Amino acid sequence: MFKFPVLEIFGPTIQGEGMVVGRKTMFVRTAGCDYGCSWCDSAFTWDGSSKKDIRMMSAEEVMEGLQAKGGSRFDHVTISGGNPALLQNLSELIDKLHGQGIEVALETQGSRWQEWFVDIDDLTISPKPPSSGMKTNWQVLDSIINRLADSGRLSHTSLKVVVFDEKDLQYASAVHQRYPKVDFYLQVGNDDLAEADSASLAGKLLEKYQWLIDRVMQSDMLNHVRVLPQVHALVWGNKRGV
Ligand SMILES: C[S@@+](CC[C@H](N)C(=O)[O-])C[C@H]1O[C@@H](n2cnc3c(N)ncnc32)[C@H](O)[C@@H]1O
Ligand SMILES: Nc1nc2[nH]cc(C(=O)O)c2c(=O)[nH]1
């Protein structure tokens, strides 16, 4: 029986981002990431600051944790991190969830492939723009998208690029042009990660949302796209576990 490094189990709450925004869901957040984005809003999963809170849990224990928090008030679970795609044996958890009639979403950055990607109901791949300080391995990303296409999974897949500035917007256009068959989302970047006043943060994020909408409307390379804020950040600010 395999054990996964788990940092948080929370919900039910709404999925605040991307392809199933607004969907009632539970979250399982795994520890560890192969990236270190400058603006990561979940840096505690990889920077060592929450090391003592990591629990090694079997799929069965995660199921119990979900039930303890959510009872029978959910039918959808989002697995995020960190990068959950580092965990080869996550299929144990995915199969258990499906066995209970629960849909499974995954958040990952597209740096690693796992065979179980083809079992995910709502797969969000979020390649990282220049502002993150990370460099995309296009060969790896190409092969991930190709495998999903070959398995007939593109209708369960989306690309989501966080945008902070003009260079990020160019990067987003490049990703969308490269994979035109994959549903594409642009997401407002939050660079006020220390702001404790959620009303003040919401004001600033809405201004950034307006900027992003304006820029996308002016572009002829970003037509078949959706532009979204992080809804949970608008509602709850930088609070953890919501
Ligand atoms: C914390 S990451 C975890 C999953 C995976 N490592 C990834 O990056 O896709 C979940 C989502 O939050 C986004 N995100 C992280 N920090 C953000 C920020 N400061 N503003 C907006 N979105 C952010 C990521 O791009 C990703 O789409
Ligand atoms: N409500 C809510 N929606 C989210 N969508 C993606 C999240 C993540 O951190 O991966 C997230 C999160 O942490 N909370």
Ligand code: SF4
């Ligand atoms: S890839 Fe995701 S979890 Fe990892 S550092 Fe970047 S935003 Fe954070």
Ligand SMILES: [Mg+2]
């Ligand atoms: Mg988040």
